[in-house]
Amino acid sequence: xxxxxxxxxxxxxxxxxxxxxxxxxxxxxxxxxxxxxxxxxxxxxxxxxxxxxxxxxxxxxxxxxxxxxxxxxxxxxxxxxxxxxxxxxxxxxxxxxxxxxxxxxxxxxxxxxxxxxxxxxxxxxxxxxxxxxxxxxxxxxxxxxxxxxxxxxxxxxxxxxxxxxxxxxx
Amino acid sequence: xxxxxxxxxxxxxxxxxxxxxxxxxxxxxxxxxxxxxxxxxxxxxxxxxxxxxxxxxxxxxxxxx
Numbered sequence: 001x002x003x004x005x006x007x008x009x010x011x012x013x014x015x016x017x018x019x020x021x022x023x024x025x026x027x028x029x030x031x032x033x034x035x036x037x038x039x040x041x042x043x044x045x046x047x048x049x050x051x052x053x054x055x056x057x058x059x060x061x062x063x064x065x066x067x068x069x070x071x072x073x074x075x076x077x078x079x080x081x082x083x084x085x086x087x088x089x090x091x092x093x094x095x096x097x098x099x100x101x102x103x104x105x106x107x108x109x110x111x112x113x114x115x116x117x118x119x120x121x122x123x124x125x126x127x128x129x130x131x132x133x134x135x136x137x138x139x140x141x142x143x144x145x146x147x148x149x150x151x152x153x154x155x156x157x158x159x160x161x162x163x164x165x166x167x168x169x170x
Numbered sequence: 171x172x173x174x175x176x177x178x179x180x181x182x183x184x185x186x187x188x189x190x191x192x193x194x195x196x197x198x199x200x201x202x203x204x205x206x207x208x209x210x211x212x213x214x215x216x217x218x219x220x221x222x223x224x225x226x227x228x229x230x231x232x233x234x235x
Contacts, residue, residue: 012197020188027187040192044200106186109179127173128180151173159171 011051014060015044021064028113028121029072039072046071065129066139069122073140076118112161116154123150124158 002010015022022043030036050067054060113121119140126136133151137144 008198008201011201012194015192015197016194019190019192020184020186022192023187023190024184041196041200044192044197048201105179106183109176109183124173125180128177130177155171155173158173158176162171 007051011048014051015047018061018064021061022068025065025068025072025125028110028125029076029118039075042075043068043071061129062131062135062139065126069125069140073118073122108162108165111165112158115161116157120150120154120157123147124154127151 022040026036026039026043030039047064047067050063054063113124116124119142122140123136123142126139131139133144133147136142137147140147142150
């Protein structure tokens, strides 16, 4: 039987092997570096609490997306019920220091996705990760029809945002 | 717009973010101190409640006499 120390050691290795996934999710949901670190702590705690129940029936990344995205979405709900938050478009502008690298394409991707609402962000991230509509619906507790509708709306919204961001950077 | 066109950028975004290390100490601090914090909070509540109940019992005992 695995001891607490074994579990912790396995957990740390798993997080460090998937740190790109954890960092990317937290960055896309935060408005500042400080907030990103807070969210990362919340996601790490949620993953740790769910870790003993991980049955290895799904890929580890799928399980991490499920726990991570649902934690970030519910955090945002709790937060927005307490305070009035600024619109996402403005929020994305407020987070310049965490923008990934100097690649314009990545900046545009981060800022365009950053403008979406929390559930739409999760849907588009899972879509870009290659999950089918049914899998996205299962992971986020939505219906398949809702996922398709959201993706159609997101496409239009992203197209508009990307055009305006590219125009800004010229 | 075809969202699949953004998939390579998403993979690249993850690769760039994988360069930012999550130190072992940060992982441990995320999974350990809150439990201790919760324990301290419960102990504090227990002591407060015990004090309140003793006062109540003392007062009621005084009334009975």
